[in-house]
Amino acid sequence: MLGLNRKDGVLFLIVVVMVIFAPFILNPFPSDSSLAQFNAGYPDLMQRFLIFGIFAVGFNILFGLTGYLSFGHAAFLGAGSYAGVWMFKLLGMNVLYAITASVLVAGLFALFIGFISLRRSGIYFSILTLAFAQMSYALAYSVLTPITNGETGLQLSQNDPRILEGASAADGSLPVPSLFGLETRATHTLDLGAWSFDFNAGYYICGVIMILAFYLSIRIFRSPFGMMLRAVKSNQQRMNYTGLNPRPYTLAAFVISGMFAGLAGGLMVSMDPLAGAERMLWTRSGEVVLMTILGGAGTLIGPVLGAGFIKYFENIFSRINDQVLHQWFAFLPDGFENAMVFLVHPFVGKGWHLTLGILFMLVVIFLPGGLVEGGQRIGRLFRRKKKTDQAAGTAQGQNTPAE
Amino acid sequence: MGILEVKGVGKRFGGLQALGDVNLSVQENSVHAIIGPNGAGKSTLLNCLVGKLIPDTGTVMFDGQSVLGRKPHEINQMGISRVFQTPEIFSDLTVLENVMIPCFARRDGSFRMHAIEQVAREGSIIEQAETMLADVNMLEKRDFHAGSLSRGDKRRLEMAMCLVQEPRLLLLDEPTAGMSRADTNNTIALLKEINEKRSITMAIIEHDMHVVFSLADRITVLAQGTPLVEDTPEKIKGHPKVREAYLGEAQH
Structure with a gap:
């Protein structure tokens, strides 16, 4: 299907289905229930899932495949954002102008930074990219x-x-970004009994672009180019003595991932036409590193999972305040209730970073392959169980040939 | 005139004259061994041939073209492949992928951006790599992670990666270092076969005299950065200067 093998095809289909039905999937709780605050199906957050998904998928092409850890990818996100807003100011409010310019500007910017930074590898490369990003910010x-x-x-x-x-x-009001007249903020709300689902035009525009970006990433992973990038990560010395020049490969990967970051920046301003310098700050660069590692660097779906996970935490976990905690523990006697609230308090609300940090450490220590590895381990557990069941079945005198 | 002509090559590291005035001529289709005690400059010489080091003086001509000033990947594209002392392979890739990479390098040159085509569609490259693996008896391990192979298999894989490029000159840096007697004999047999069947010229650096005398057509003895003598194995065995400088020392 679409030039993908069966396994990748299934993965791709799952992502497509998830993107289409996310407004339902992310809103599992009735809107007036006490759990409604865990609903993530509102347009603003869903757009962010996709946009940061694109950012992380692009970052993974560089970091996951070549092993070059860039600490300055926010510079491309920022450059893309500025380019996008300028297109809205100069040309018109069509989203396509913005994202085209974002991708091109970020690509050129990445070509320049990559050309210089890729002269070094390892920690020196990371520091160079960090320096460039901080310079851009300043x-x-x-x-x-x-x-x-x-x-x-x-x-x-x-x-x-x-x-x-x-x-x-x-x-006389300010115009809003749109795709051929379809405003990105246009939202249709569907009320079904106690549930309410939002379908937002901007979300689906991001969705289509994210699916395209994800598809492109699969194709790159499975291409000879992708294989060369993995070879760069594995052994540059052997690459040199095999007649291959690693530099253009790493530079191409750097530019491609910069363009993905620019695309994410362009989509950000398409949803909310405002670009500030803090978008280039090093914390943003660090965030995409966390997303990729948390989800599973070098895997196809990992960065998307990581992006979703971190954005969910940032937006949902941070909203649990003391009041909510008191509600949760209301069934306990007063003294215990206050003690529990006191204990849990540092981990939620404004303390969500603490929980995320602990989870990140746990993942890195116990699941070096990220959330994807966790999923694989669970999958293997089930398969092994199934196999032993089958083995028991064959042992009971069925003469099915062994595989 | 040999396929590889080294003339007056010298290399100095600070106060150490690693190579003095090396002259060497490797004839086409021969196996040329370079021996010498530790610190004689064998590895420095090899690194000068593949572009890892640039000699201070002298010239290195391969097939009539100068090698000096070219980068390692360019020299490889000219037809010189190198086997390392510890096998250098792509440990994170599968055995088949390891052999496919040099196939791509041969077909497409040092860089080609085919990011959208799929590896699975590259039928002729896969076939070429599989044939090569079959030649070194490793086809049944094609889907193994290269890093999980035994040392002997890693060596054979590295050899396959070099051979699939059909180089005109194969440089080997102590190919049997740290191997058991049986593995060493297998490697000797493999190298003999490569030299005879594929008529690939080889230059080999080796400590093990057994390997040198069973493979080499000509031997250069290096001592303190200068060639002491160059001759056939039979002559080298009896050469008094060599006994003194090298073989004598080896009998401690």
Whole structure:
């Protein structure tokens, strides 16, 4: 199917189905129940799942395949965002203008940074990329104010030329990003009994693009190019003495992953046309590293899982405050209730980073292959059980030939 | 005129003159061994041939073209392959993939961006790699992780990776170092077969005299960075200077 083998095809189909039905899957609790706060099916968060999924999938092409750990990918996210907003200001509000420019600008930027940084490997490469990203952040914050609008952030205004569409909407309000007239903020809410599901145009635009990006990533993983990238990670010395030059391979991987990051930046501003310098900050770069490692670096689906996991934590876990905790433990006697709230308090609400940090450590120590490895282990457990059942079955005198 | 002509090569590391004035001529289809005591400059010489080191003086010509100033991958593309002392393979890849990579390198050159085509569709490359694996009796291990192979198998795999490129000159750096007697004999047999069947020229650095005398057509003895003598194995065995400088020492 689509040039994929059976296993990849199934994985791809699962992702497609998940993206289509996410508004249902992420909203399992009735909207007036006490568990409704665990619902993640609102447009803003669902868009972020996909956008950071794209970011992490791209990062994985560099880090997962070649092993080069870039600590400055937020620079490309930021560059993509600025390019996207400029397109909205100069050309028009079509999402396609923004993401095309984002991908191109981020790609060129990555070509420049990669060309210099890839002269070194290991920790020196990481430090170089980090330095470049922090430089970009500082420049965007200060010297480049005419382009980036400094600390206010780049945003739309009434006076923008928008040469393809005219400055502002008929009623004088700021225009909104759209795809050929379909506004990204347009949301259709479906009420089914106690449940309420949101279907957002922006989410599905991101969805289609994320599916395309994921498909591209599978193709790259299974291509001779992908094989060469794994060879780079495995043994550059042997590569050299096999007549292959590792540098253009790593540079190409760097540029591709930079373009994915730019695409994510372009989609971010398509959902909310605002770009600030803090998007280039090193914490953003670190976040995508965490996502990829947590999900499983070098695996196809891992980065997507990692992105979803971290964004869910950031947005849902952080909302559990003391009030909610008191509700949960209300069944306990007062003294115990307060003690439990006191104990759990540091791990939720504003302390969600602590829980995430602990989980991250546990994953790295016990599941070096990330969440994907966890899934595989569970799968293997089931298969082994099935096999022993079968073996027992054959032993009972059925003469099925051994495989 | 040999396929590899080394003339007046010298290399200095700080105060140490690693190579003095090395002249060497490797004839096509021969097996040329370079022996010498530890620190004689054998490995330095080899590294000068493959572009890892650049000699301070002298010239290295391969098939009439200068090797100096070229990068290792360019020199490999000229037709020189190298086997390392400890097998250098792609440990994280499967055995088949290990052999496919040099096939791609041969077909497509040092870089080609085929990111959308699928490996599974590269029928002729897979076939070529499988034939090579069958030749070294490793076809049944094609889906193994290369890192999980035994040392002997890693050596054979590395050899297969070099041979599938059909190099004109194969450089071997102590190919039997640390091997058991049986493995050593197998390697000798394999190398003999390669030299005779595929008519590949070989230059081999070796400590083990048994290996050297069973394989080499010509031997160069290196001592303190300069060639002491170059001759046939029979002559070398009886050469008084060699006995003194090398074989004598080896009998401690």
